[in-house]
Amino acid sequence: MPSTKLYAGIYVVLFAFATAQVAFEFVGLLESAYWLAFGAIIVLSLIKALFVAGYYQHLRYEPRSITFVVLSGLITALVLTIAASYSIT
Structure with a gap:
């Protein structure tokens, strides 16, 4: 069974990725380099989905x-x- 420390670490990573996704929009990266920001957001979303499915849904x-x-x-x-x-x- 995973420890609370592992869950807390994954939560921090998920929070950092979500903050990075919002930062792409806030900085205006979606207006100037749309496809670069779009690709980065999709990749971060995929990584977040893998973390959630793997650890929080216990598929790992x-x-x-x-x-x-x-x-x-x-x-x-x-x-x-x-x-x-x-x-x-």
């Missing part, structure tokens, strides 16, 4: 089969969202 300590079930659900939701966005014309 589960058998890999459960992780694959969660990933298949995520991929299915993504495919359905993309398909729905193409059907709206």
Whole structure:
């Protein structure tokens, strides 16, 4: 079982990444270098999602089969969202 210190450290990392994402908007980076800021925000969001799924949802300590079930659900939701966005014309 992970310790409270580990959870606190992950919380600090998540908080720092969220602050960096807001800072990109606040500094005006989205207006001058839109695609650079957009890419940085997407990468930070992906890292944050992996931390949340891995530690707070305890997927890091589960058998890999459960992780694959969660990933298949995520991929299915993504495919359905993309398909729905193409059907709206």
